[in-house]
Amino acid sequence: xxxxxxxxxxxxxxxxxxxxxxxxxxxxxxxxxxxxxxxxxxxxxxxxxxxxxxxxxxxxxxxxxxxxxxxxxxxxxxxxxxxxxxxxxxxxxxxxxxxxxxxxxxxxxxxxxxxxxxxxxxxxxxxxxxxxxxxxxxxxxxxxxxxxx
Amino acid sequence: xxxxxxxxxxxxxxxxxxxxxxxxxxxxxxxxxxxxxxxxxxxxxxxxxxxxxxxxxxxxxxxxxxxxxxxxxxxxxxxxxxxxxxxxxxxxxxxxxxxxxxxx
Numbered sequence: 001x002x003x004x005x006x007x008x009x010x011x012x013x014x015x016x017x018x019x020x021x022x023x024x025x026x027x028x029x030x031x032x033x034x035x036x037x038x039x040x041x042x043x044x045x046x047x048x049x050x051x052x053x054x055x056x057x058x059x060x061x062x063x064x065x066x067x068x069x070x071x072x073x074x075x076x077x078x079x080x081x082x083x084x085x086x087x088x089x090x091x092x093x094x095x096x097x098x099x100x101x102x103x104x105x106x107x108x109x110x111x112x113x114x115x116x117x118x119x120x121x122x123x124x125x126x127x128x129x130x131x132x133x134x135x136x137x138x139x140x141x142x143x144x145x146x147x148x149x
Numbered sequence: 150x151x152x153x154x155x156x157x158x159x160x161x162x163x164x165x166x167x168x169x170x171x172x173x174x175x176x177x178x179x180x181x182x183x184x185x186x187x188x189x190x191x192x193x194x195x196x197x198x199x200x201x202x203x204x205x206x207x208x209x210x211x212x213x214x215x216x217x218x219x220x221x222x223x224x225x226x227x228x229x230x231x232x233x234x235x236x237x238x239x240x241x242x243x244x245x246x247x248x249x250x251x252x253x
Binding site for chain 1: 160161162164165166167168169171172173174175176178179185186187188190191192194195198199201202205206208209214217218220221224225228231232234235236238239242243
């Protein structure tokens, strides 16, 4: 019932351009996730380009249908993606950083370098990566039987 | 008269589907070879975004607006899965760290 192709040239060309832009951004996201060296840089490619690409494609859906119901659903999906994608990316990044995933060799700034576990072969090591409150009792509890020197 | 816009519309849909499928294959490669568990979680997150994008393109292609609802539900499920995986990684690492402290 909806003649998408051929009846309205402006809508068709705009839909095509938005689809191509969104697909290009999602392709860049996939390429970056495969090729970049580090999990933080891979998340940079994945979240930003993935969100922008998916948002452009949903905007193309809204432009293509042009009715209020489908456009409002597409824009609701875009807003949902824009709200939830940074939360998910932040949680993955924090979990990866605290669990001691090794960073890139040429990483410039790592401000918690001293409190981070070294990239051990087993993947984790002593409890220096605990949250800030529970770190000091572990250090106090261990040398407690010995006399302080 | 309408053939040019028709060609642009169908061509762009085909190219978009091809690019999304190639990106999904690349993300699957990262999912298989990812050295650590958070790498695989990032790849799964990207695959969810790509599935949402694919359903958007397919809603344009097929003319059924029900795929838009499917895309919203897949986005919600992907967010919940990512949050659950991230909490699993963080809590499992904290638990092993505490048990190693007790062993020492």
